[in-house]
Amino acid sequence: MCGIAGIIYHNPASYQNLGRDLLSLIQPLESRGPDSCGVALYSDTDTQEPGIYKEVGAVNNLAKKYGLYDVSGSHGIGHTRMATESVVDTNHCHPFTPGSGLSIVHNGQISNYYKLRFKLEQAGVVFETHNDSEAIAHYIHHQLSLGEPLETALEKLLCDIDGTYTFLVATPNKVALVRDKYAAKPAVVYETAEMVAIASEYRALLTLPHFDPTVPLREPDAGEINIWSTVAVTRELLEARS
Amino acid sequence: MPETILSKTVLDCAKLTTREINQQLKALASEGIEQVEVVNPAGRHNLAIALEHPITISFQGSVGYYCGGLCDRATIEINGSCGWSVGENLMSGQITVQGNASANAGASAHGGKICILGNAGPRAAISLKGATLIVSGNVGHSSAFMMQQGRFIICGDAGENLGDSIYDGQIFVGGTIKSLGADARLEPMTAQDWELLTQELHPLGLDAKAYEFKKIVCAQELYHFKAKDFSKWKDAY
Numbered sequence: 001m002c003g004i005a006g007i008i009y010h011n012p013a014s015y016q017n018l019g020r021d022l023l024s025l026i027q028p029l030e031s032r033g034p035d036s037c038g039v040a041l042y043s044d045t046d047t048q049e050p051g052i053y054k055e056v057g058a059v060n061n062l063a064k065k066y067g068l069y070d071v072s073g074s075h076g077i078g079h080t081r082m083a084t085e086s087v088v089d090t091n092h093c094h095p096f097t098p099g100s101g102l103s104i105v106h107n108g109q110i111s112n113y114y115k116l117r118f119k120l121e122q123a124g125v126v127f128e129t130h131n132d133s134e135a136i137a138h139y140i141h142h143q144l145s146l147g148e149p150l151e152t153a154l155e156k157l158l159c160d161i162d163g164t165y166t167f168l169v170a171t172p173n174k175v176a177l178v179r180d181k182y183a184a185k186p187a188v189v190y191e192t193a194e195m196v197a198i199a200s201e202y203r204a205l206l207t208l209p210h211f212d213p214t215v216p217l218r219e220p221d222a223g224e225i226n227i228w229s230t231v232a233v234t235r236e237l238l239e240a241r242s
Numbered sequence: 243m244p245e246t247i248l249s250k251t252v253l254d255c256a257k258l259t260t261r262e263i264n265q266q267l268k269a270l271a272s273e274g275i276e277q278v279e280v281v282n283p284a285g286r287h288n289l290a291i292a293l294e295h296p297i298t299i300s301f302q303g304s305v306g307y308y309c310g311g312l313c314d315r316a317t318i319e320i321n322g323s324c325g326w327s328v329g330e331n332l333m334s335g336q337i338t339v340q341g342n343a344s345a346n347a348g349a350s351a352h353g354g355k356i357c358i359l360g361n362a363g364p365r366a367a368i369s370l371k372g373a374t375l376i377v378s379g380n381v382g383h384s385s386a387f388m389m390q391q392g393r394f395i396i397c398g399d400a401g402e403n404l405g406d407s408i409y410d411g412q413i414f415v416g417g418t419i420k421s422l423g424a425d426a427r428l429e430p431m432t433a434q435d436w437e438l439l440t441q442e443l444h445p446l447g448l449d450a451k452a453y454e455f456k457k458i459v460c461a462q463e464l465y466h467f468k469a470k471d472f473s474k475w476k477d478a479y
Contacts, residue, residue: 183345183364183382186326202325203285203306217323219344219363221401222383 002094002107003029003080004187006168006198008175008228012074014194015044019063019071021208025197026078027059028204032107033080035088037062040095040103040170042230043073048101048172050076054093074230075175077168079105086130096134098125098141101172106133107185107200108165116161136161140169154178154225168198176227183222190217196228251275255289256282264291271297271316285325290318296335310337313354326363329356332373345382348375351392357446364401367394370411378448386413386458387423395442397453408460414439416453424474427461 005025009015022039030037038054039062051073053066059080063069079094086092095103110116110132117127117135125138139161143153154169154176166185169176177187177198190197190205192215199205202217220226251270255263263280267290270278277298283289287306290299296315304322311330320328323341332351342360349365351373358366358375364382367375372391383401386394390409399417406423413426414435422428435457439450463474 182384186344201285201306202304202323206284222364 001032001082003032003200003204004077004105004107004166004168004198005029005079005200005204006075006077006105006170006175006177006196008075008196008230009194010192010196011194012044015074016072017209018073018076019068021195021197022076022078023059023063023068024207024209025199025204026080028207029080029200030059032200033082034058035083036081036090036093037079038081038093038095038105039068039076039078040097040105041068041071041073041076042101042170042172043071050095050097050101050103050170050172052095052097052103054079054095055090056088056093075170075228077103077105077170077175084109085132092129092131094133095170096129096131096137098134098137100141100144102137102141102144102169104133104137104140104167104169106136106165106167108167108180109163110135110161110165111163112161113163132163133167136165136167136169150174150176151225151227154227158223158225166200173230174227175230176225177220178225179220179222181223183220187220188217189220189226190215250277250279252279252281254281255284255286260286260288263289267297267299268293268295271295283322287325290316304341310335310356313337323360328358329354329373329375332356342379343377347377348373348394351375359446361398366396367392367413370394374442376442376446378446380417383420384423386411386426389413393438393442395439397443397448405458405460407464408458410460413458414455415458416455419456419458422458425461425464426458429457429459431455431457 007022036056037059040050042050094105097103113132164184165180166187279300281302283301283303283305285306292312293316294314298317301320306325308327310318314333316335318337320339325344327346327349329337330349332354334354336355338357343358343362345363347362347366348356350369352371355374358377361379362377362381366381366385368387370389370392374393376395378397380398384403386405388407389411392411394413397416400415400419402420403423405426443450
């Protein structure tokens with residue numbers, strides 16, 4: 001069991017709330033993952049790489065230590081970890097960042113991890129940890145480096161990666177939510193004109209500031225891939241600035 | 243009526259731990275309190291678990307996982323949606339959800355009735371052991387997986403692998419079926435079936451005749467499995 005959460009804003013006026021909103025989402029998910037926590041925050045500046053903050057311990061400690069409540073940005077993903085197959089230390093915390101501004105947070109277990117890792121290592125990928133979730137990050141990064149768009153990379157992943165997984169992957173301009181074909185791990189999606197919020201459990205959404213209980217929530221189906229783009233929003237923002 | 247007000251108790255989840263809520267509900271039920279309103283459930287897991295006396299509980303808001311699990315003779319109404327495994331291992335009584343249910347609704351429920359007045363997620367009625375599960379909307383994939391006894395009434399559509407590895411019991415689907423699982427087969431509806439559906443759906447304000455119900459039962463081809471019949475179960479979930 002782990003907790004995952006994500007935020008994507010449709011309205012740039014909300015960018016200033018990113019740290020506060022994302023941490024509100026993952027705080028209640030601490031019960032799903034008390035070992036460690038982490039976030040990837042994509043700022044609205046020109047930089048392509050997200051700010052990664054992760055370590056062993058409580059969400060509140062991480063947030064206070066790095067002043068995360070005040071971080072602004074267009075989107076972000078977060079994780080609370082309950083380790084099942086590798087050690088508990090900062091390197092093995094989520095998010096995993098294989099490069100090119102990519103980050104992933106994962107809830108579940110990869111059952112063909114060793115075969116997958118072996119194949120990726122043969123292709124030149126260097127693994128830094130023994131966490132199976134790192135393989136998801138490298139798999140997607142590898143597909144993107146071969147020239148595949150994110151959509152195709154994730155469709156291939158559903159065939160190539162066995163096990164139970166609900167994960168969020170973020171790029172500098174997109175966030176995707178993927179559930180395995182058994183829908184074995186939970187996710188709830190809350191979408192308004194202003195924002196998209198994703199969390200492992202409904203109760204996490206209730207802590208979101210300005211949560212509107214009348215908005216119908218959605219659970220993605222088994223094998224479903226959802227991708228939200230921040231490009232349109234970013235483009236509008238750039239036009240407004242120029 | 244003052245009696246009504248006196249016999250109604252309100253529990254506020256915001257002020258209590260989950261254990262305290264369940265202990266208080268059990269105490270109220272054993273004292274013979276008839277009706278309890280539970281406010282601020284806030285999607286919390288394991289609410290109203292294993293109550294052993296008749297009591298009517300009304301949740302004002304959505305609940306988390308395993309709500310009403312193991313209950314015997316309680317009547318539970320959820321004015322909101324519910325998380326995974328609502329009414330898991332229910333023994334008797336009734337649970338009504340005025341919203342949607344997530345995965346595993348009515349898992350292993352032995353008796354009683356669970357009514358979802360909305361959609362249910364994957365694996366609804368998984369391993370159902372005798373209860374009646376009614377879903378007014380659609381259900382997800384692998385519903386009624388390894389169902390053993392009881393009735394599962396779906397007014398809407400059913401996802402892939404409905405009734406996979408079913409042992410016994412009856413499934414009724416008012417909408418479309420994406421696919422049947424291994425050892426599940428369609429059976430013609432009888433007048434008795436329609437009578438049963440009318441009886442079950444009428445109290446929920448639903449008209450059985452408004453749906454084109456189909457009946458699914460166990461084909462019993464896996465009861466005595468032989469290795470040479472591999473094709474009969476190779477696509478099992």
